[in-house]
Amino acid sequence: MITAYITHPHCMRHLMGPTHPESPKRLEAIRARLALTGILTHTMQSDAPPVTRETLALAHSPQY
Numbered sequence: 842m843i844t845a846y847i848t849h850p851h852c853m854r855h856l857m858g859p860t861h862p863e864s865p866k867r868l869e870a871i872r873a874r875l876a877l878t879g880i881l882t883h884t885m886q887s888d889a890p891p892v893t894r895e896t897l898a899l900a901h902s903p904q905y
Contacts, residue, residue, distance in 0.1 A: 846875070846884040 853865040875881040 844884045846881065846886045847889050848872075849889040 848868070852868055855863060855865065857863050872881070875884070
């Protein structure tokens with residue numbers, strides 16, 4: 842089984858404020874740890890593709 846590591850450069854622009862756990866620094870730390878342990882080299886890496894409105898509607902209401 843192959844593990845996928847899917848992200849996108851735009852994720853680094855997701856700024857939720859200094860006290861929110863989701864942040865670009867968290868993403869950097871995760872990637873650094875995966876690289877340091879060698880796990881990252883055993884993953885299939887790719888950028889997340891753009892989402893369609895139909896696909897987005899499977900998880901979120903149109904108002905969101």
